[in-house]
Amino acid sequence: MLLPSSDIVISLQDNIIDVPSPVTSQIIHLTGKEVQFAVFQLNTLDLEESSSSKVKNIIWLTDKINLFENADNRLGLEILEGYNPEVFKTFAGLYLSETS
Numbered sequence: 001m002l003l004p005s006s007d008i009v010i011s012l013q014d015n016i017i018d019v020p021s022p023v024t025s026q027i028i029h030l031t032g033k034e035v036q037f038a039v040f041q042l043n044t045l046d047l048e049e050s051s052s053s054k055v056k057n058i059i060w061l062t063d064k065i066n067l068f069e070n071a072d073n074r075l076g077l078e079i080l081e082g083y084n085p086e087v088f089k090t091f092a093g094l095y096l097s098e099t100s
Contacts, residue, residue, distance in 0.1 A: 017045050017046040022042065024039065024041045025042075026039050026094050028094075030067075034065065035066075035087050036061070036062055037061070039094065040058070042057055044056065069081055
């Protein structure tokens with residue numbers, strides 16, 4: 001488990017709504033056959049829809065992408081057919097990008 005950044009802790013203690021610097025998280029959800037990527041950027045602690053603040057949190061989310069055309073188990077052996085190289089391209093793009 002990651003501990004909150006010191007900026008967030010200070011903001012919560014001082015009742016500051018907007019965080020001093022964005023906090024970015026990259027998420028990969030893997031089911032075995034499907035992959036879904038997400039990037040979340042926390043910019044504010046103000047989660048009220050009626051807020052007049054122009055600062056908003058951001059999320060980028062892909063559709064589910066098939067890692068393989070066919071993922072099967074036959075007689076105790078994993079059979080993986082039709083690898084999708086787009087999954088690795090997206091993974092590499094996230095891995096190589098700066099989040100700070």
